[in-house]
Amino acid sequence: MNTTDINKIEELEALRVERQHHAEINTFGLWIYLMSDLIMFSILFATFVVLGKNVAGGATPQELFHLPFIFTETMFLLLSSVTFGLSMVAMNNQNKKAVLIGLIATGLFGLGFLVMELYEFYELAASGNTPDKSGFLTAFFTLVGTHGAHVFFGLIWLISMIIQVAKKGFSDKVRSRLVRLSIFWHFLDVVWVGVFTFVYLMSMI
Amino acid sequence: MNHSHQENENMGAGNITKRNYLIGFILATVLTIISFGFVVFKDSLPRNTIVILLSAAALLQMFVHLYYFLHLNKSSEQRWNLIAFLFTLVLMFIFIGGTIWVMYTLNIRMM
Numbered sequence: 001m002n003t004t005d006i007n008k009i010e011e012l013e014a015l016r017v018e019r020q021h022h023a024e025i026n027t028f029g030l031w032i033y034l035m036s037d038l039i040m041f042s043i044l045f046a047t048f049v050v051l052g053k054n055v056a057g058g059a060t061p062q063e064l065f066h067l068p069f070i071f072t073e074t075m076f077l078l079l080s081s082v083t084f085g086l087s088m089v090a091m092n093n094q095n096k097k098a099v100l101i102g103l104i105a106t107g108l109f110g111l112g113f114l115v116m117e118l119y120e121f122y123e124l125a126a127s128g129n130t131p132d133k134s135g136f137l138t139a140f141f142t143l144v145g146t147h148g149a150h151v152f153f154g155l156i157w158l159i160s161m162i163i164q165v166a167k168k169g170f171s172d173k174v175r176s177r178l179v180r181l182s183i184f185w186h187f188l189d190v191v192w193v194g195v196f197t198f199v200y201l202m203s204m205i
Numbered sequence: 206m207n208h209s210h211q212e213n214e215n216m217g218a219g220n221i222t223k224r225n226y227l228i229g230f231i232l233a234t235v236l237t238i239i240s241f242g243f244v245v246f247k248d249s250l251p252r253n254t255i256v257i258l259l260s261a262a263a264l265l266q267m268f269v270h271l272y273y274f275l276h277l278n279k280s281s282e283q284r285w286n287l288i289a290f291l292f293t294l295v296l297m298f299i300f301i302g303g304t305i306w307v308m309y310t311l312n313i314r315m316m
Contacts, residue, residue, distance in 0.1 A: 024282070028285060028286065031286045031289060031290075032289060035289050035290065035292075035293040038293050038297065039293060039296055039297065039300070042296075042297040042300050042301050043300055045301060046300055046301045046304035046305065047304075049301070049304070049305055050304060050305070050308045067241060067244060067245065070241075071237070071241050074237055075234075075237070078230065078233055078234065078237065081270075081274055082226055082227075082229070082230045085221075085225075085226035085229075085274060086223065086226055088221050089221055089222065089223045089226070092221055183275060186270060186274040186275050187275070189270055189274070190267050190270045190271065190275075193263055193266045193267050193270065194263060194267070196237075196240075197240060197259055197260070197262070197263035198260075198263070201240055201241070201243070201244050201259055202256065202259060204244050204247075205243070205244055205247045205252055205255050205256070205259075
């Protein structure tokens with residue numbers, strides 16, 4: 001190996017370290033956004049805790065919520081988080097097919113979750129339990145709806161990443177974007193743990 | 206060499222292994238079933254006990270998600286994420302705790 005080769009290797013190594021550093025800064029930026037999102041959610045949770053018992057003579061949570069339905073929703077979102085994780089493992093092994101299968105599975109579980117949530121909202125509204133009926137329903141629709149909106153935009157982001165992986169493969173940019181979407185997606189599941197415990201389960205005991 | 210390469214190339218995602226995700230999935234599922242179980246058998250325990258147990262299960266499950274899915278730990282790569290998160294927890298404690306405290310006291314005074 002002559003000096004030119006060694007210089008070239010050093011140059012490539014420096015470039016790789018710089019790219020890695022850049023990706024880490026981007027990931028930290030997403031993390032800061034998620035932290036501010038968490039503060040917004042904590043305000044919505046606090047609002048629900050305060051207003052959750054004010055049913056204004058309308059339907060109570062015990063009459064409106066169904067345990068098996070919420071459990072299925074929860075498992076859908078949890079499974080979508082796990083399939084995303086497995087797809088990140090496949091990405092590190094450079095297995096494109098496994099990554100795509102994992103991402104599509106994540107999308108289907110996420111879509112299942114969102115469809116169930118919209119069905120629940122539709123059922124509530126159809127039986128006259130709209131957000132304007134009571135403080136409880138206002139706080140419920142705002143909190144759960146905000147979480148659902150995050151899942152919706154996450155799904156759009158996911159579709160865009162599926163296309164990017166399929167077309168561009170694992171370029172540095174695509175991989176670092178996929179890492180950030182995975183963090184966003186896992187974060188939504190953390191918030192959902194709060195939602196099913198403090199909104200649904202706590203209202204039913 | 207291979208190990209350090211793997212660690213440096215993960216774009217700030219932390220330690221990713223299949224084992225971590227499967228452990229996280231099993232723990233999260235068990236905790237979810239326990240939480241729903243408390244509500245199914247709510248008549249056999251006092252209400253306050255269930256509230257405390259449900260809160261504990263939720264906090265534990267959030268921790269499982271953060272550790273096994275988001276790979277939040279004390280490693281140098283994750284240090285600033287962890288510091289930002291801890292600061293956010295302080296804010297959340299003030300917002301949620303403060304709101305509940307103020308509104309609960311107000312409720313009592315209005316009676």
